[in-house]
Each structure stands twice: as C-alpha cells, then as structure tokens.
Amino acid sequence: MSSIAARLIPTWLRQYQLATLPTDVIAGLVVGVLVIPQSLGYAVLAGLPPVYGLYAAIVPVIVYAWLGSSNVQAVGPVAITAIMTASSLLPYADKGAEQYALMASLLAFMVGALLWVAGRLKLGWIMQFISRGVSAGFVSGAAVLIFVSQLKYLTAIPVAGSSLIGYLSSLQMYMRQLHPLTLLIGVIAFALLVANRYASKWVWRTWLSASSAKWAERLFPLILLGVAIILSMALHWSALGVATIGSIPQGLPSFTLPHLPDVQEALKLLPTAGLMALIVFVSSSSVASTYARLRGEHFDANRELTGLGLANLSGGLFQSFAVAGGFSRTAINVDSGAKTPMASLVTVVVMIAALIAFGNALAPLPYALLGATIMASIIGLIDIDTLKSAWQRDRLDAASFIAAFAGVLIFGLNTGLVIGLMVSFASLIWQSSKPHVAIVGQLGGTGHFRNINRHDVVTFDNLLLLRIDESLFFGNSESVHLRILKALQQYPEARELILIMSAVNHIDLTAQEMLSTLNKELAQQHKRLHFSFVKGPVMDVIGHTPLITELSGQVYLSTLDAVNSLTAR
Template sequence: MKQHGADFKTLQGTAMQQGLWGLFRHRIYNLAMLRQDATAALIVSLLLIPQSLAYALLAGLPLQAGLYASILPAMAYALFGTSGVLAVGPVAITSLLTFSALSPLAMPGSAEYVALAILLALLSGGCLLLMGALRMGFLANFLSHPVMSAFVSASALIILLGQLKGVTGIPLQSGTLQTLLLSFYHGMGTLHLNTLLLSSFFLAFLYWARHSMAGLLMKYGLSQSAANLTSRMAPMLLLLVATAGVAFFKLDQAGIKVVGELPIGLPLLQLPSITAEVLLLLLPMAVMISLVGFAESVAIARTFAARRRQQVNSNRELLGLGVANLAAGLSASFPVTGGLSRSVVNHDAGSITPMASILTGLGMLLVLFFLTGWLYYLPQAMLSAVIMVAVFSLIDWKQLPYLWRYSRGDALAWLATAMGVLFLGIELGLMLGVMVSLASWLAKNSRPHVAVVGRLPGTEHYRNVQRYDVELHPSILSLRIDESLMFANAQEVEQRVLDEVGQRPELQHVILMGSGINHIDASGVEVLEQLNRLLKEQGVLLHLSEIKGPVLDRLKLIDFPKHLTGQVFLTQHQAMQALS
C-alpha cells in the first residue's frame, strides 16, 4: 500500500491506536521501518543489560530476574500497547515498590521471595486488565502532579540511600529514612575501602557521562543526537571495562562482590501457589504498583506521542501494561512498566513502531543465552552506581518552593507525600499525599468564588464589580458562580446569595450567571429550589443565565425551569435587557 503525505500519517496514527496488529492489518509496516526499529532495538538492548541487572538487585531478586523482565513483557506490550516509543521493563520505582511489599514477608532472594514477586506481577497485571475492561484509567488522575512529583522524589532519595550498601560494603537495614541513616551510622565500622574506591570511580564516570560527555563529543564533530545517544550508552561501556578490570586484576579476591554465575536461558513458565491470605496481603500493593506504573507510563507515552503528532489510547495502554505484567509473572520476574531513560534512548535511536520492543525482547533473549557467562566478574558496586546516578535525576526539590508560590494546597500535598514516604513508608506516604490532595480540593470547592457582576460600559460583557468600573441596575442583582454547585459548597452559595439580597431592600430580580457551572449535584439542586422559594417569599424573582447545555438538560429532568419564578436566559446581556 503506497500512500504519501498527510494521508499516510493519518492512517499510520490510526493503525498505531490498534497496536502492532493495526500496522500489519493496514499493511503499513515495511522494510525501511524494520531497519530503523532494529537499530533502536540493538541500542536499547545494550542499555538494558546493566539496567535490568541493577533493577533486579534493587527489587531484592536474583539478578537474572531483571533479564527475564526485559524479554516477554516487552514483547507482550508491543502486541497490545499503542506507543511506538515506550520501552516497557523493570524500572526503579516499581522495583522499590516490589521490595517494599515483599521484604517484610520473605527473605530477599529466597525461593519464597521469588514466588511472591511472581504473584505480585500477576496481580498487578490482573488489576491493570480489570481497569482497562472497566475503562477506569481515570483513577490515575487521583495521583496529581504534586503527589507524583513528591512520591518520585522521596522514593528516589530512599533508593539512593539504600544503594550505599552496594558502594560502601556497609550492610543497611531497609525501610524509612531514619532506619537507613541509623543503620548506616552503626555500620560505618564495616566500611570496605576497596569497594568504596571502585564505586567512587564508577559514580564519577557515570555522572560525567550523563552531564558532560555529550558536549565533549560534539566538540570533536559528533552530531548532537549521536553525542546524546552515545552518552546514554555509557553504562554499557562501563560494564565492559569494569568486568574486564575485575577479571584481569582478580579484584574479586580483594573483597569486591561480583555478580557470579547467571543461569542460561529462560525459566520454565510457572505459577506460584496462591492462598487467600497471601492475596489479601499483596493486593493493596499490586493496586498501588498498577496505578503508579500506569500514570508514569502514560505520561511518558503521551510526551513522545505529542512530539510525533500521534495519540495514545489510555484504555489500550492499560491492556498493554496488563498483559506485560502477566508475561512478567509467567517468566519468573517482577512488575514492569514504561521506563523514561529507555524510552528516550528508543526515541533517539529512531524507533518508529512497537516492533522495536519485539526486537529488543529478542535481543535480550540472545543475551540470556549467549552472554551471561561474560557477566560473571561484573562488580555489584557498578550496578549500585548505575541505580544511584539514574535516580538522582528524579529528585526534584525545586517543586516545593514553586508550588508554595503558586498553590499552597498543592504545596501541602507535595510536602505530605514526601514526608510520608520518607518517614512513614512508601505505601502510607502515597496514601497520605492522595488524602491531603483530595482534602485540599474539597476545601477549595467548599469556598466557591461568587462575584457580583455588572456591565462594562458600551459592551455586552459583564465583569466583577471589585475589578472593573461597571454599570449596575438598582433593582437587579447579578451573581456569577465560578464553581460547580455540589454538596461541598451548596450551602455556602446559598448564604452568599441571601447575604447580598439582604443588603438591597429595593431588589426585584436575582440573576445567577452560570457560565462557570459545569455540574450541579442533588445538593446543588436542593439549594436552587430553596433559593427560588425563599426569594419568592420576599417578592424577588430568581433567574438563570448562561447555563451550559448539559447542566440545563439535567435541570429539565426534574422540571426545575418550570418551577422557577423567573426565566432562563441564553446570555447575561439578554437577561439584563429583558429585566431592566
């Protein structure tokens, strides 16, 4: 099928909404696309080797679980997801949430712990599929930007401190901020100097590569895109150098911990034993991982889709991520989601369609079969360094002063989430942030902005009397309500109207200007009916103007316009002309 220009772009975007199947169904995929996807897959596969091992370490699982999590889940998402760029696999936040959920229940790395991780992935996949079937993607909206920003920043700090055990050799007790700091303080006597020196080199190189390598490469004539891509591949370069260095100098005999022998090939597909008690213990964290992972993935997918003038189907994303997590559980790994760093590399390397994820999974499969033996001497300190440098960029403390200037409610939600995660734990911290965010929203809506409005001279526009020099009519009171009428604010609106009416003994008409009302619930309707009755007793007629169509339709269902003492006007100016 040969199509060109805008028509082809439109058809490609439509096909992408249906996932990889859509591309084949519409016969859009071709050899040129395959070459670009294959190039991107090769580069992402190289990046995934150190990343997947590092995130398995963070999750408390055998390191090969990170490789498993990068194969079948990526392929499963490619078949059902709608983003051509999103790279699904293990990420820092879901790895930390996995460890937080399972470490109180079993010894990290044990067979029981692995079985629980498999069950957690399956539960997360089931939650995502259920949300997709019920079209419940909106639930992720309860994780507001301030809450997500604080959650990610505080979690990144916990991850950062937790990895000190890998770069210093000091055993740390995982948990809250105070637990980590106290265990680090009490364990300082066990500091392993060789590990610290080697880790310092790893950290310095990775930090330099992230912030300065691209600029240096550009000075030597490399293009900006090629330089950025090369700098992001620095962990793979360091993996090769570190592994060779440890093997050549026999640093493992000097106390440097190495990865050791990794099993070759995929594990047998398996299902863990399931009991009602274990399900009840894991279900809350599975729901949390589903919501956080979905919110993070959709945000990344939408960002890249906007750059390419494409769209992301949220409900299809729930399906894609759900199937990916089921695949993770069946391949003896742990919950997965879309990763930002890999998606950036995937985009910069030229990925066009989800086929890149299929090829990435195949690439990791080749690694698992043919390259695991070469990773024997890979120092674990390097994996900790990879995690620390990756999550350091996630900490964004500048959000708090910005939010404090813009919205105190959002700032309090950010602060509650961050402090909760740091001092109470990840689950309680996120729940606290959501509750504070909802409480702030309710507090704001319980005090709606109600303005007395008048006409700007010589126009048909009506504005707040406290902001503009306007014309008023002595027998008419016009009030603009700038919030939806609901249970939280209905009584406040009623009292404001009655207060304004009480100050004007000559009043004959009250016009409620509803341009800012998007919804009226049962409590709001009750207040309107009561105002209509009370004003009638005082000889004042109640009118409505600029009521939005959907709101007026609902009022008509209960015949409110028929009971109204006044009229419903299309515009405020029309109302003023008729009544004055």
C-alpha cells in the same frame, strides 16, 4: 486477511513499511545493549538475582509491543516498580531466593490482572485524577529511597528498611561492616557516571563533535561495565571481599506458575499491587502520551491499561517482576530512530543473546557498579523543578508534592502515596468548596456581562446579577448561599436577583435545596430569584423539581434577556 487474523496481528505490523526496518533495528540494538547493566541493577534493587532483570525484559516486552498503545515506548524493569517490589516483599526476604522470586512474580501477576481489568472496564480516565504534584512528589521521594537503599552495595553494609529513617538507622547500626575496597570502587564508579551524565559538556564535547559526544555519553556506562569486569578478573576483587554477581544462569525464562499463598497473604499484597498498578499506569501513560503527542499519534489510555496488564500478567508467568514504561530507555529508543514496536522486539533479541552467550562473562561484575549505576540514574528523578513551579503557580499542588514526598520518606512508598493522594483530593475539595461568585454588570451597550471589580460596567438599581463559576454540590452549597446573602446585603435596593449559571454543569440535591431555601428567603423580603444561562443537562435534572416549579422568578435563556425583561417593567 481474515477478520480473526486482523484482530490477532497488531495494526503496526500489518501496515509495516520495510523502509523503517533499518532504523528500528539500530534503535533496538542500542537500547538492548545500553540497558543490560540497568536491567541487572533493577533486579538487584527489587531484591532478586540480577538475571531476573533480563527475564523481565523479554516476555513482557514482546507482549506490550504486540498489544500496547505506544509505537515507541520501551517497557521493562524500572526503578519505581523495583523498589516497590522490594518494599512489599520485605517479610519474605529471609525465606529463600526461590520463594522470594515466586512472590515477586505473583505480585507482577496481580498488578497485571488489576491493570487488565481496569482496561476492560475502560478506567483510563483515572489518570486525570492524579495531580502533577502527587506523581512528582511520589517519584522524587521514591528516588531518594532508592538512592539510599543502594548504599548497601557501595559500602557492603546491610542497609535495609522501608523508609528513610529505617535505612539510616540500619546504616548507623552496622557501620563497622564497611568494606573499604567496595566503597572505593562504588564511589569512583558513581563519580564517573555522574560526571558522564551531568558534565558531558566538559567531559566529552571539548574534544569530540556533538554527535560523537552524544554517543560517547550513551556508551560510557557500557564501557565502564566492561572495564570493571576486566579489573575484577585481573585484580581478583572477589577474593578481596568485593561482592560480584557471579555466574548468570544461561537459558531463557521458563514458564512458572507464581507462588500461591494462602488467602490472608494474598490480601496483604493486594493494596501494594493496587498502588503499583496505579503507578505503573500513570508513569507509563505519561511517557506514552507525551511521545504520541510529539509524533502526532493517537493515545488510547484504555488500550494502554490492557497492554500493560497483559505484559505484567504474562511476565508473572515467565519469572518476571512488575514492569512499566521507562523514561530513559524510551528517550534512547526514540533518539536512536525507533519508528515502531519492532525496535522493542530487536531489544528482546539482544536480551536473549545476553542470557544465552554472555552469562559467564558478566560473573565478575561487582555489585558496587550496579549500585552506582542505579544511584547515578536515579538522581534525575528528583523533580525539584516541578516543586519550584508549583510553589510559584499553585501552592495547593506544591502541598501535594511535599505531602507525597515527605510521606514516602517517613512512612514508606505505599503510605506516602496514599498521603499525597489524600492531600490532593482534600485540596480539590477545598477549592470546590469556595467557588468564585462574581457580581457582574453590563459591558457598555453589548450583551456581555463582566465582573464589576475588573471592568467598567453598567449596573442596575433594581437588579443584582451574580455569576457562579462552579458546579453546585453539597461541598460548596453553604458557602455559595452565604456569598449570595452577603451580596444582597451590599445591594439592599435590588428587588430582582439573577443567578448566571453559565459555568454550572451540575446541581446536586443539597444545592437544589439550598437554592429553594434562598427562593423562599427572597420571597419573604418581596424579592424574586431568576436564573439565566442554565445548561440543557442541568435543566434536565432540575426542570421538574420544586426549585423550578416553585421559583418566584423566571428562567431566561440569556442574561441579556433577563436584564431587558426586568428593566422594562
């Protein structure tokens, strides 16, 4: 095989084993069939006609299967990108369905472009700066907004807004438009779906085996969809005022250039596209890296960026809205036996078949069922467990969760995420600004030195040993200085101060000046400053600065060397 062909054909396909084909085909068929109603619902959630949910599950899925980093991640329309699309394109809702769809494709194209550029610049490391509290708080807040937004399909009330207050206000304002039959259908469907999802132990396992109950639980939404279509046709629900999705256009998504607005409109969408790109990457990477770890595979964050970027770029050219890796569909994909991205390609075949052969069959499907499906599935994204865990173990991360969650509900998705990130970074800065500085002593006759408040150690009258457990920079240099001066006041007889730098990975200019000032202050008191365990990269930075050249004491390789040298005098 030529080098060019080797680069064009992914490794998984070049090394594909036919023995895995049956399980991949089964997994692809299962995922394809089960996510059809979900895909339709996410398109509606994005403010698009239902068929766009199927469009979004074709070209982007093919591209990610070819170029993505995960062998089992199932990419497609997801709740978060759907509601962010609807929120950002709210000003275009009254400009016609065609214009709105073109703007949704443009947004997907912009998201893809940002992800692709980030991948080329190898910015995968950004993921580690999004704390668990922020991501869980944002997703939980978005889940609440998604839940409330679907009330318009269960009640026929034109609920609209970008925040919880906006949704509830419009719900109260138009309460008289409530349609009783639509509400009845939606509530019954929602109750059945919730019971199937959260009470399957009693619903299915009392009279089915464990394996049969699992399949019954998975297939139930599809069965409910079929029953709803039959009842809608038999009872003429559309004639009674129940909104149905109508005939779905048959045929594959066509190549369509996204709508190109003027520069000002494009700039308005850019912040949303940036936040969506971040969320798409963080959520997809979380899923992909988790399964890579479980399967003993390597996860490449930069390749994930490139794969997601090209998937959304291509989707934006084929009538898709922004896509990401889905939590639930990936779990179904893996549980059904998927081994390679071939399963995703089989799922695409199912979506194509649905578009070509079953468009008219889905026409009587009530929007109330789609809304109930989204509401039932979205409950699981409200992550109370993470909040409880953070509150017990890390209050600062809990604060980030609450800030992101409350910000999303009060101000909307974009502002809420920014608020959560700001609180998270503020917490990080606050923690770094108050580093731990320990007074240490020698552990018995060993070369180990430990905190005097935690261990029975030996101290020295003429020596004060301080261990700094953080890199030194402008944000914490003053607090470290004050902590050192306080320790010197506690031990006025100490003439030699040894700063143990084993945990210090960097010393910026401000911190260097602080240590130089400390050196001069000690000299005025006829005391000396020494360093031990200075790392090589740190010494490369400070080795030729006044901090070292004018140091009153010495730099020792180890704390034991410093103690032996200074106590022998």
